[in-house]
Amino acid sequence: MIEEAELRDYLASSGAFLEGHFQLSSGLHSPNYVQCAQALKNPFWAGRMGAALAEGWHGPKPDLVLSPAMGGLIIGHEVARAFGVDFIFTERENNMMTLRRGFSLEKGAKLIIVEDVFTTGKSTLETAAVTAAAGAETIGAMSVINRMGDRTLPFPALSLLRLSLTAHPPEKCPLCAAGLPLVKPGSRKFA
Ligand SMILES: [Zn+2]
Numbered sequence: 001m002i003e004e005a006e007l008r009d010y011l012a013s014s015g016a017f018l019e020g021h022f023q024l025s026s027g028l029h030s031p032n033y034v035q036c037a038q039a040l041k042n043p044f045w046a047g048r049m050g051a052a053l054a055e056g057w058h059g060p061k062p063d064l065v066l067s068p069a070m071g072g073l074i075i076g077h078e079v080a081r082a083f084g085v086d087f088i089f090t091e092r093e094n095n096m097m098t099l100r101r102g103f104s105l106e107k108g109a110k111l112i113i114v115e116d117v118f119t120t121g122k123s124t125l126e127t128a129a130v131t132a133a134a135g136a137e138t139i140g141a142m143s144v145i146n147r148m149g150d151r152t153l154p155f156p157a158l159s160l161l162r163l164s165l166t167a168h169p170p171e172k173c174p175l176c177a178a179g180l181p182l183v184k185p186g187s188r189k190f191a
Helices: 004-014 036-040 043-056 073-083 122-133
Strands: 017-023 029-034 064-068 086-093 096-099 110-118 137-146 157-162
Touching: 004 017, 004 036, 004 043, 004 157, 036 043, 036 073, 036 110, 036 137, 043 073, 043 137, 043 157, 064 073, 064 122, 073 086, 073 110, 073 137, 086 122, 096 122, 110 122, 122 137
Parallel strands: 064 086, 064 110, 110 137, 137 157
Antiparallel strands: 017 029, 086 096
């Protein structure tokens, strides 16, 4: 269990939760940006966050944890460790989410999909499609951070922290109006 205030402090101090003036990939401007890899670089904290997610889960125990690479790899592995189950991952091949490296899913297996951040939910849904195609069942999804706003996933979902997605078109951006320098996280330094 991690108190929200403690988690927010850690995200800020680890460099994962940046406050300022950012241009999102959508072109909108936002006062915050999340780079979850910065929070997961510390194994102790990655383990704590994985344990907190598993602890907060009140559904049936999964048979397996599955994550889309790259973002979900570390946290998915830690959630699987906390549940005491195996961890495998999907990755894109010719832009299609797929299982490689000899990974397979048993028919009827119950899976939880784990990501670092839910933003659009796209990669979670693509991973769930891989699960469904194999005749396995996605019983839930988890992430460290949820930035989905009003959007929801079609199965029970759990996140440690919900961040409101504040974003403005550049012409209506109060941060631009205040003259704050704009940072583009799509640049190499942030990718
Ligand atoms: Zn702006």
